[in-house]
Amino acid sequence: MTDLFSKFDSLIQERETLLATGVKDPFSLVMEEVKSPTVAICNGKETILLGTYNYMGMTFDPDVQAAGLKALKEFGSGTTGSRVLNGTYSPHKDCEEALKEFYAMDHAMVFSTGYQANLGIISTLAGKGDYVILDIDSHASIYDGCALGNAEIVAFRHNDVEALEKRLKRLPAEAGKLVVLEGVYSMLGDVAPLKEMIRVSKENGAMVLVDEAHSMGFIGENGRGVAEDQGVINDVDFIIGTFSKSVGTVGGFCVSNHPKFEILRLVCRPYVFTASLPPSVMATASTSIRKLMHSGNKRAHLWENSKKLHKGLRDLGFKLGTDEAQSAIIAVIMPDLERGAMMWQALLQEGLYVNLARPPATPANMTLLRCSLCAEHTSEQVDQILGMFEAAGKAVGAI
Numbered sequence: 518m519t520d521l522f523s524k525f526d527s528l529i530q531e532r533e534t535l536l537a538t539g540v541k542d543p544f545s546l547v548m549e550e551v552k553s554p555t556v557a558i559c560n561g562k563e564t565i566l567l568g569t570y571n572y573m574g575m576t577f578d579p580d581v582q583a584a585g586l587k588a589l590k591e592f593g594s595g596t597t598g599s600r601v602l603n604g605t606y607s608p609h610k611d612c613e614e615a616l617k618e619f620y621a622m623d624h625a626m627v628f629s630t631g632y633q634a635n636l637g638i639i640s641t642l643a644g645k646g647d648y649v650i651l652d653i654d655s656h657a658s659i660y661d662g663c664a665l666g667n668a669e670i671v672a673f674r675h676n677d678v679e680a681l682e683k684r685l686k687r688l689p690a691e692a693g694k695l696v697v698l699e700g701v702y703s704m705l706g707d708v709a710p711l712k713e714m715i716r717v718s719k720e721n722g723a724m725v726l727v728d729e730a731h732s733m734g735f736i737g738e739n740g741r742g743v744a745e746d747q748g749v750i751n752d753v754d755f756i757i758g759t760f761s762k763s764v765g766t767v768g769g770f771c772v773s774n775h776p777k778f779e780i781l782r783l784v785c786r787p788y789v790f791t792a793s794l795p796p797s798v799m800a801t802a803s804t805s806i807r808k809l810m811h812s813g814n815k816r817a818h819l820w821e822n823s824k825k826l827h828k829g830l831r832d833l834g835f836k837l838g839t840d841e842a843q844s845a846i847i848a849v850i851m852p853d854l855e856r857g858a859m860m861w862q863a864l865l866q867e868g869l870y871v872n873l874a875r876p877p878a879t880p881a882n883m884t885l886l887r888c889s890l891c892a893e894h895t896s897e898q899v900d901q902i903l904g905m906f907e908a909a910g911k912a913v914g915a916i
């Protein structure tokens with residue numbers, strides 16, 4: 518018998534070597550108590566959260582919590598069914614209305630996660646014989662959507678408009694083409710040149726899908742994302758997003774103005790063949806989305822936090838993923854996994870949680886300490902965070 522686990526042997530070995538150095542497992546942290554969007558108790562210690570993607574801090578918003586509790590009482594704990602059978606309750610419809618209002622678009626479809634939204638929309642739109650042209654650093658859910666649909670994957674160099682154009686020009690003129698882009702790339706926190714990319718995509722007869730998971734609620738005048746910020750939202754055919762970041766709960770969605778969009782509810786397998794989200798989750802999402810429409814002050818404060826952290830870390834001598842703050846993600850580049858894990862642990866001991874990211878999730882084999890800021894971080898907390906980076910960085914010799 519061939520042990521089907523043997524393909525994981527090198528990973529098992531790498532983990533054992535790392536843990537033998539005395540570093541705690543960075544991928545099994547437990548939040549024992551969560552006090553606010555920015556503070557939790559981890560290993561019995563009060564810890565500032567700087568790696569949660571809770572950009573707008575909506576998880577403890579009193580209106581959001583009250584809406585969830587009310588729906589839990591009124592509709593019960595779950596739907597026990599698919600959206601196309603018994604799983605559509607009025608909170609699901611209301612959540613889709615909230616999304617249509619937020620994006621000023623004609624159609625909205627809610628999925629159980631953002632992962633399933635990409636999986637479902639990409640695999641349903643682009644099938645065998647069609648082409649998905651994507652940035653090489655695309656999220657796993659985008660690659661998995663291509664695999665599920667059996668489309669031809671054509672990858673181009675990260676954020677490279679010319680490379681995208683060259684790839685597009687090589688494809689048969691009559692073939693179905695979907696260009697898939699992200700507004701903010703979550704590993705380095707850099708923004709895509711969507712304006713130029715969408716222009717070349719349209720010139721070459723492709724439809725365009727933009728995943729705005731890391732920009733919704735924060736980037737753009739109304740928080741609609743990078744496409745709004747760059748003035749091209751009306752040229753995007755499909756926007757994908759998630760409720761697990763700025764919205765502060767769980768779920769995913771696609772919004773669009775395409776006149777035939779609604780047929781997707783009947784043909785999209787990751788939408789049809791799974792249970793819908795609990796109504797309490799839908800109520801928290803729609804309340805949060807509607808509040809995000811009027812959160813200009815919070816957006817401004819989040820930008821201040823992001824710029825302050827970026828400058829502070831750079832001044833301390835850390836190598837960062839971008840030259841300036843482009844989003845609410847600031848990535849600190851570590852020389853290797855071992856030192857990245859040591860720094861991660863030293864920060865945790867100081868009372869700071871960040872995400873440790875490693876290949877294959879990261880581009881160019883990088884080990885990253887990814888920091889994601891929250892609109893609820895105070896300016897004093899950002900000062901404290903910088904102090905913790907300085908102490909940990911010196912302790913492990915990273916600066």
Ligand SMILES: Cc1ncc(COP(=O)(O)O)c(C=O)c1O
Binds near residue numbers: 632
């Ligand atoms: C770009 C991007 N798309 C989609 C997702 C999936 O979102 P969800 O957590 O709702 O499954 C993520 C989550 O990390 C993401 O970063």
